[in-house]
Amino acid sequence: MIELGYTTMEVRQDVHDQYNHRLDEKAQSMVWAHPGVTSWYKNDRNRITVTSPWRLLDYWGMTRHFVPEDLLVAKPGQKPEMPGQGADAVISADSLSVS
Template sequence: MADDEISSVDVRDDVCTDYNRRVDAEHAQLIWPHPGMTVWYKNRRDRVTATTPWRGVDFWKMTRTPELDNYILVGDKILRA
């Protein structure tokens, strides 16, 4: 970011929406959203919000290298939306 003089980074709305859809789909395959479960990380709408549905190593692989096209980058040298 410093080399490219990027001053701000924001995820695109469509990318955020898709990520949340994938999180919810993965959680639906696990025990946490089961109606009989009462756990602290479900909100009032029974959406699991405080844990990742993926193993740590899988999440690390997903996020290790950013896909810059998924972001709005702003800076003196770059403007990508």
């Protein structure tokens, strides 16, 4: 495994927003979305706040493949950028080390 020395790794904003949009759409089809239901699953703006509205198998299918392009990474003192944009491009998830 190649050590690239990244110190930060964050999800791109558009990827984050797409996931939350999918989560909100799925949550709206669940019992917690019914107007007559009150529970700790709804916040003060009536947004359903479940960790995952999907079955475990479905969530696993959505997340089982690591996609480096969905992230911004940075080395010490650098601005986060998408892997592959810099001189030390990430060819695959195998070249990213996790410590």
